[in-house]
Amino acid sequence: MLTISGVFAGYGGGDVLQGLDLHVPTGAITCIVGPNGAGKSTVLRVVSGLLKPRLGTIELDGTRLDQLGCAGVLAKGVAQVPQSQALFPQMSIRENVLLGGYTLRRDKTLLNKRYDHVSELIPIVAERSNDKAGNLSGGQRRMVEIARCLMVDPSVLLLDEPSLGLDPKSLTGVSQLVRDANAAGTTVLLVEQNVRLGLSMATHGVVLEGGRVRLEAPAGELMANPEVAELYLGGHASESRTARVSGASLPADTGSGR
Numbered sequence: 626m627l628t629i630s631g632v633f634a635g636y637g638g639g640d641v642l643q644g645l646d647l648h649v650p651t652g653a654i655t656c657i658v659g660p661n662g663a664g665k666s667t668v669l670r671v672v673s674g675l676l677k678p679r680l681g682t683i684e685l686d687g688t689r690l691d692q693l694g695c696a697g698v699l700a701k702g703v704a705q706v707p708q709s710q711a712l713f714p715q716m717s718i719r720e721n722v723l724l725g726g727y728t729l730r731r732d733k734t735l736l737n738k739r740y741d742h743v744s745e746l747i748p749i750v751a752e753r754s755n756d757k758a759g760n761l762s763g764g765q766r767r768m769v770e771i772a773r774c775l776m777v778d779p780s781v782l783l784l785d786e787p788s789l790g791l792d793p794k795s796l797t798g799v800s801q802l803v804r805d806a807n808a809a810g811t812t813v814l815l816v817e818q819n820v821r822l823g824l825s826m827a828t829h830g831v832v833l834e835g836g837r838v839r840l841e842a843p844a845g846e847l848m849a850n851p852e853v854a855e856l857y858l859g860g861h862a863s864e865s866r867t868a869r870v871s872g873a874s875l876p877a878d879t880g881s882g883r
C-alpha cells in the first residue's frame with residue numbers, strides 16, 4: 626500500500642497539494658482524474674521524489690519515501706514513466722529500452738532476463754528492436770517509454786497522462802499494456818485528464834480538485850456517479866448504473882480553496 630498522508634506541496638507560490646490523503650492499494654490500477662491544474666501531476670512528482678512535500682508523509686508498505694529523493698524512491702521500486710518525447714530518437718528501440726536497465730549494467734544475466742521479459746510483454750520492443758526510436762509513432766513511443774521503465778521491475782508504476790496525443794488505436798494498445806503490467810504484478814498509479822478513459826482503465830478512481838481528494842471510489846462507481854458524469858463526462862452516465870451507485874456522493878462544499 627502506498628499511503629500519502631496530509632501532504633502539502635507546491636512550487637514556491639503557495640501549496641498546490643492542500644493536505645492530500647490518498648491510499649493506493651497494492652496490485653490495483655488507481656487513476657487520479659480531475660480538471661487541468663488540480664494538482665494531478667504534482668501528486669506523481671511528490672511520490673517519485675521530484676518534489677519534496679512541505680508537510681506530510683508518503684509511505685510504501687510502511688517505509689517513508691518522502692525524504693529519499695528520486696534515486697532513493699526508484700531504489701524502493703517506484704518508477705515514473707517520464708513525459709513523452711523522452712526517448713533518444715537516434716538510438717534503436719533496444720538501446721533505449723536497455724538504458725532503463727542502467728542500474729543493472731553489472732549483472733548482464735539479470736539485464737538480459739528483464740529485457741526478454743519486457744519484450745514479451747511489449748511485442749513492439751522485439752519487432753522493432755533495431756529501428757530508431759525517432760521512426761516510431763506517438764503511441765509506439767509511449768509503449769517503448771513504458772518498456773524502458775519496466776526494466777527496473779518496479780513494484781509501483783507512475784504514469785502521467787499516458788493518453789496524451791495518442792490516436793484511438795494507440796490508446797487501446799497503451800491501455801492494454803497498463804493492464805498487462807498490472808496483471809504481471811505491478812501496482813499502477815496513473816493520472817488522466819481524459820476522465821472516461823482513465824476510469825475505464827482503472828480499478829480505483831480518485832477525483833482530485835484544488836489539491837485535495839474530492840471523491841474516491843471503485844472506478845466503475847465513479848464513472849456511474851451522476852455528479853462526476855455531469856462535471857467531467859458531459860452528463861452521460863447511464864441511468865441504470867447511476868441507480869446502483871452507493872457511497873460515492875460529492876460533498877456540497879469541498880472548500881477546495883482554488
Ligand SMILES: Nc1ncnc2c1ncn2[C@@H]1O[C@H](COP(=O)(O)OP(=O)(O)O)[C@@H](O)[C@H]1O
Binds near residue numbers: 636659660667
Ligand atoms: N514547475 C512549476 N512551477 C510553478 N507552478 C507549477 C509548476 N508545475 C505546476 N505548477 C502549478 O501547479 C498547479 C497544479 O499543476 P499540476 O499538478 O501540473 O496540475 P494537473 O496535472 O492536475 O493539471 C497549477 O496551477 C500549475 O500552474
Ligand SMILES: [Mg+2]
Binds near residue numbers: 665666667
Ligand atoms: Mg498534469
